[in-house]
Structure formats: structure tokens, C-alpha cells
Amino acid sequence: MAESAENPITPVTGSDAAEGGATTAAGAGLPVPAAVDGIIIDHIPAGGALRLLDYLGIDPTEEQVTLVMNTASGRYGTKDIVILENIFSVRGEVVALVAPKAAIDVVKNGVIVSKTEPEPARLLEGVGHCWNQECVTNCERDVAPRFYLVDEKKVLYRCAYCDSEARI
Amino acid sequence: MTEPLAAGPLDSSLRVGRTISSSPLAADPVSSSSLVGRSLTALDDITPGQILTLLHRALWIDAHRDEVAHLADARVMATLFYEPSTRTRLSFETAMMRLGGRVVAFEGSQGSPSASGQTVETIHDLIAEVSRLDDLIVIRHPKEGSARVAAFASQVPVINAGDGSHRHPTQALADIAELYRRRHTLTGLRVGVVGDLVRSRSAHSFVSTLSRMGANRFVLIGPARRRLPAWVRGTIDASDSTYCEGLNLPRALDEGLDVVYMTHLDPADYPTAAQFERVSARYALTPARMAIAPTDMVVLDPLPRLSEIDTAVDDDPRAAYFDEVHAGLLVRMALIAAVLGLDLPEQADTFTPWQEED
Numbered sequence: 296m297a298e299s300a301e302n303p304i305t306p307v308t309g310s311d312a313a314e315g316g317a318t319t320a321a322g323a324g325l326p327v328p329a330a331v332d333g334i335i336i337d338h339i340p341a342g343g344a345l346r347l348l349d350y351l352g353i354d355p356t357e358e359q360v361t362l363v364m365n366t367a368s369g370r371y372g373t374k375d376i377v378i379l380e381n382i383f384s385v386r387g388e389v390v391a392l393v394a395p396k397a398a399i400d401v402v403k404n405g406v407i408v409s410k411t412e413p414e415p416a417r418l419l420e421g422v423g424h425c426w427n428q429e430c431v432t433n434c435e436r437d438v439a440p441r442f443y444l445v446d447e448k449k450v451l452y453r454c455a456y457c458d459s460e461a462r463i
Numbered sequence: 464m465t466e467p468l469a470a471g472p473l474d475s476s477l478r479v480g481r482t483i484s485s486s487p488l489a490a491d492p493v494s495s496s497s498l499v500g501r502s503l504t505a506l507d508d509i510t511p512g513q514i515l516t517l518l519h520r521a522l523w524i525d526a527h528r529d530e531v532a533h534l535a536d537a538r539v540m541a542t543l544f545y546e547p548s549t550r551t552r553l554s555f556e557t558a559m560m561r562l563g564g565r566v567v568a569f570e571g572s573q574g575s576p577s578a579s580g581q582t583v584e585t586i587h588d589l590i591a592e593v594s595r596l597d598d599l600i601v602i603r604h605p606k607e608g609s610a611r612v613a614a615f616a617s618q619v620p621v622i623n624a625g626d627g628s629h630r631h632p633t634q635a636l637a638d639i640a641e642l643y644r645r646r647h648t649l650t651g652l653r654v655g656v657v658g659d660l661v662r663s664r665s666a667h668s669f670v671s672t673l674s675r676m677g678a679n680r681f682v683l684i685g686p687a688r689r690r691l692p693a694w695v696r697g698t699i700d701a702s703d704s705t706y707c708e709g710l711n712l713p714r715a716l717d718e719g720l721d722v723v724y725m726t727h728l729d730p731a732d733y734p735t736a737a738q739f740e741r742v743s744a745r746y747a748l749t750p751a752r753m754a755i756a757p758t759d760m761v762v763l764d765p766l767p768r769l770s771e772i773d774t775a776v777d778d779d780p781r782a783a784y785f786d787e788v789h790a791g792l793l794v795r796m797a798l799i800a801a802v803l804g805l806d807l808p809e810q811a812d813t814f815t816p817w818q819e820e821d
Contacts, residue, residue: 429627431606436585438612445697456608457629458694 331405333359333380339394341365344375347393350422351385358382371396388416392423392442392461395450417444419452427459499804502614502621506632506672507698514676515649516812517801518640521793523811524800528561531796534805535564541597542568543589543613544624545604550766550788551624551634555601558795562805567597590616599803602626620802628662633798634765635668637791639676641783642722644790645761647817650677655715657684658726658746658771660691665765666726667695674704681706682715685746689728712746716756723748723762725784727769740770749773753781763787 339347344362348355359380368374379385383401390397391413401409419442425432432438432454441455452461498513506514524531540559544552547570556566586602586609593600594617602613603624610623610630625631643649654673660666660683670691673679681699683691683706690708699706716723725748733739748762753776764772764784776782800807 427607429605429607431586431604431608431612431626434606435587435609435612437587453694454608456611457627458692459607460693 331380332403333378333382333401334385335398335400335402335407336377336379336385336390336394337374337398337400338368338371338396339375339377340371341373341375343393344377347375347377347390350389350393353379353382387411387413388419389413389422391415391450392419392452415444415447415450415452418442418455419444423461425454425457425459426462427454427457430454430457430459432456498801500620501802502610502617503632503798503802504610504614504621504623504626505630506635506668507675511675514636514639514672517636517794517797518643519814520797520800520807520811521640521790522644522816523807523814524796525793526814526816527811531562531800531807533563534800534807535559535562535803538562538564538599538803538805539597540564540566540599540601540799541593542566542624543593543600543602543604544568544570545602545609548603548624550791551603551631554637554788554791554795555622555624555633555799558792558799559599561792562796562799564598564799569593586612587616590621591618594618594621599799622798622802625664628664628667630668631664631765632668632672633791633795634665635672636794636798637787638665638669638724638763638765639673640794641787641790642673642761642763644786645783646721647815648677649673650679652677652679652721653682653719654679655682655684655712655720655723656691656726657712657723657748659689659728659732660685660695660726661689662729663726663765666724667692669724669763669765671695671698674699674702678703678705680704682710682720683708684710684712684715686728686742689732712748713752713755716752716760719757720760721757723756723760725762725764725771727767727771730769743770747771747773748776750775750779753779756781 336347342365344364348360353360361378363376365373365375385399387399390399392415395413395415397413399411399413400407421439423442424440427433432440442452442461443455445451445453453459454461498509503509540555542552542555556568559566586604590600590602590613598619600613600617600619600621601624602610602621603626604610605627607627607629609626610621614621623630623632639649646652656666656670670681674681675698681704696706728739728743728746730736730739733742747770750773760781762772762776762779762782762784766784772784
């Protein structure tokens with residue numbers, strides 16, 4: 296089983312995984328099921344995992360999802376981790392919106408085959424909603440939310456309609 | 464300074480006609496032609512050079528009124544005002560008529576009723592329909608960002624006549640046109656902006672535009688809870704201009720302002736009339752305060768006035784707010800002509816009457 300040096304999750308293959316058994320998140324001591332085939336999104340700010348699933352349009356009642364929430368992180372203090380089984384691509388710019396310092400690992404047959412960092416898009420469409428109640432997007436039907444990037448380092452977006460700061 | 468990103472990502476969606484070039488600070492006669500067929504929801508959508516060209520064209524129109532009286536013959540402009548307006552609507556309609564065009568008008572609340580009278584039609588649908596009837600749409604709507612929705616839906620140019628507390632680009636054009644007429648420059652100015660800076664859409668458009676026109680220094684004066692929104696301050700940060708906060712009005716006037724832009728506070732924000740009067744007096748322009756201000760200062764106000772300017776100031780030659788109404792008419796004529804592709808002579812793009820006088 297390949298293992299990311301920065302990733303505290305150590306999924307196991309073989310009999311444990313085949314039987315649906317759990318493994319232990321190294322460093323965190325948390326039981327998580329093995330990610331045999333799918334995606335691990337690590338280094339999500341604590342509390343952001345559910346919002347990320349929502350923004351990615353992943354329905355936990357339809358997909359096999361494992362969440363690790365508010366676990367210890369040597370790098371950031373605390374973090375969330377999302378494990379998606381049988382999903383092999385996600386919108387990196389959406390991940391960047393919630394977790395700009397995330398790592399997106401694609402795992403196939405228990406091996407991490409790619410590891411990417413999400414990059415924020417200049418224009419983000421169809422994700423989230425504007426918090427400004429006076430924004431037209433909150434009263435006009437069928438207006439897709441749009442946010443434009445104003446600060447790449449801080450991953451700061453503003454609503455493309457009313458210019459309010461996006462509160463992710 | 465970094466390039467502001469605000470307008471960039473949406474530009475392609477707003478464009479009905481051709482693309483625009485980047486922004487030189489001089490008048491930009493070549494790229495000004497690219498305003499043809501374009502919507503104007505924010506002045507951030509066009510370059511400082513194009514704005515300067517519009518100001519020059521407005522001055523040219525003022526000096527050549529007979530020559531433009533039939534420019535827009537057979538063109539029809541629809542004004543869709545979802546909330547009441549006096550000056551802006553009259554200004555737009557007069558501008559179109561003085562160009563020879565015609566006007567059809569809708570004035571309603573949150574939308575037009577459907578045939579059953581039970582539902583409210585969306586901005587998108589109404590604009591999609593009206594843009595198949597008329598050559599130009601002017602919209603005012605109480606929701607912020609509504610003009611952008613209209614621009615996306617329209618097949619003809621849409622001009623934002625005010626969207627909630629967000630922007631009022633043609634009022635800013637009027638403000639800046641009058642300032643330019645009086646000072647002959649739009650850079651190196653010390654500009655006081657006074658009052659309710661969070662809610663004044665005119666102040667938002669004025670500051671975000673003037674900050675791009677040159678290296679200006681803004682002095683923001685108002686109650687702490689009525690600060691200029693972060694997105695407007697961001698446009699200053701992204702420009703060659705700067706701003707400061709915390710000065711009171713008398714001190715700012717005493718230290719010297721080239722321009723003071725007055726907005727009124729809203730009585731609804733204060734629990735009692737007495738408290739409103741007490742607070743608003745701090746941010747009011749009076750003859751006594753005018754006495755300590757520079758003798759060549761320009762006083763702007765998007766109007767309507769409540770109590771932010773004492774009526775005794777009206778006769779002061781520095782009071783420019785009523786002249787702004789005239790400037791607003793001219794610059795709206797220039798804008799309508801530009802987006803409809805109505806031909807003006809090339810010299811209009813760089814025309815300044817003070818050069819003629821010189």
C-alpha cells in the first residue's frame with residue numbers, strides 16, 4: 296500500500312479491506328475504512344468537509360464517503376479528511392474554495408497514482424451562494440452563483456453580481 | 464499596482480459587440496468604438512480612456528446640440544424602473560429625446576405581473592422579451608447585481624441606472640463630467656467623500672471610477688458603521704490612488720480638498736429624529752465650513768439632498784451639484800450614442816471647450 300508522507304491515513308489492502316474492515320489513521324489514531332479506489336482529499340480546514348461535499352455536488356446517500364473531521368494535524372493543528380470511493384476526479388477549483396491548502400490524492404488499487412494541489416479558478420460558477428440578501432441571486436430564479444477571484448494568496452472571492460465577499 | 468480582477472471574468476458575458484483594449488489614461492478614440500453594442504453595468508467594464516472619451520463627447524455634444532438632434536431617429540429606448548426615480552429617469556429619457564430617439568417606459572415594483580396576475584416575471588425573462596422590441600434598455604432595480612442579470616439576458620445594450628445600494632455608473636459619469644469641466648483634470652486630486660458610504664451607490668461608482676482615472680487621494684468621512692464597502696476600497700487598492708479614514712469634515716476642509724462629494728445619512732438608521740440631526744450635522748456642509756475650505760474646491764452631490772448641504776451653500780460658486788444634472792444629461796447622450804453606434808465626428812473624442820478658449 297502506497298502511503299503519502301504527509302498523509303496520516305494509512306489504508307490497508309488485502310483481507311482487512313476486502314472484508315470492509317477498518318484501519319488506523321497514523322498519527323491520529325482514528326479508524327477509517329481503506330481507500331482502495333477513489334480520492335482522498337486531505338488538509339481540509341476543520342469543519343469544512345460537509346460543505347466541500349455539498350459544493351462538489353457529492354450526495355453521501357448515493358456515494359460511498361468517509362469523513363474524518365476535526366482530527367489532529369501536525370501542519371495545521373486540526374483538519375478534516377474526505378475519502379471518496381469510486382470517484383476519480385473532482386473540481387479542483389471547488390476544493391480550493393473550501394480548502395486552498397488541500398492535497399487531492401487519486402488512489403487506484405490501493406496505490407496513490409497522483410497527488411495534486413487545487414488551484415483556484417479566476418471565475419467560479421455554480422458553487423455556493425451569495426450571503427448578501429440584497430443580491431439579485433437570492434431573489435431571481437435560475438441565476439447561477441458566480442464568484443470572481445480577487446486575492447489568489449488568500450483565495451478571496453467576490454460575488455460577480457453584487458461584489459460582496461464570498462463567505463465560504 | 465495590480466490589475467483589478469473585478470470586471471475581467473464577466474467581460475465576455477456582458478459584451479454584445481466587439482472586444483475592448485487595455486486602458487491608456489489618455490482619451491481612447493480607437494477603442495471607444497468598441498462600446499458599440501455593449502452593456503454598461505459598471506464603469507469597471509470600460510477603460511479609463513473610454514470614460515475620458517465619453518466625457519469629451521459630452522462636451523462636444525453640448526457645443527453642437529443641433530448636430531446631434533436627429534442622431535437617434537427611429538431608435539427606441541426602453542426604461543425599466545422597478546423602483547421610483549426622478550432625476551435619473553428624466554435624464555435618460557430627455558437624453559434619448561434630444562438625440563431624436565423615442566422612449567417607452569415601464570415602472571413597477573419587483574417585476575411585471577404575468578397574465579394571471581399571480582406570479583412575478585423574472586428580470587431575465589422580461590429583459591429577454593424587451594430586448595426583442597427595443598434598441599436599448601435602461602434598468603433600475605432594487606436588488607444588487609440586477610443589471611448584470613439583465614445584461615446577460617439581453618440582445619441589446621443594457622445600461623445600469625442603479626441597482627440597489629451597489630452601483631450607479633451614469634451618476635458617477637455625471638459627477639466626474641462636472642468635475643472634469645471645472646478642474647480640467649481627473650488626477651492628483653484630494654477628494655473628500657462624506658456621509659453614508661455603505662449605502663450610497665453613487666459614491667461607490669464615483670470612488671471606484673475616479674480611483675482608476677488617475678492618482679487621487681480619497682479622504683473617507685462618515686460614521687464608523689457607514690464605512691465604504693470593502694469591494695470599493697479594494698478598487699482603490701488596485702489603482703494608483705490611495706485613501707485614508709478617520710478625519711472629521713472640518714479638519715479635512717481645513718487641510719485642503721479639491722473636491723468634496725456629499726451624500727446624506729438615512730434617518731431610518733437612527734432611533735430618533737434628534738439623534739439623526741445630531742449625527743448628520745457632523746457630516747454637513749455649511750457656510751461656516753465652506754469658509755475654511757479652499758476657494759477652488761468643487762462640491763458634488765448626487766442628489767436628492769436631505770440635510771448634508773445647507774441651502775445657503777447653493778449660491779456659492781463652488782457648489783456644482785445642480786450643474787451636475789446638466790452634465791449628466793450630456794454624458795448620457797454621449798453614452799447612448801456610443802452603445803448604439805451613432806456616429807459623432809472624430810474630433811468629438813478629444814474635444815475640450817477650454818482648449819478652444821485657450
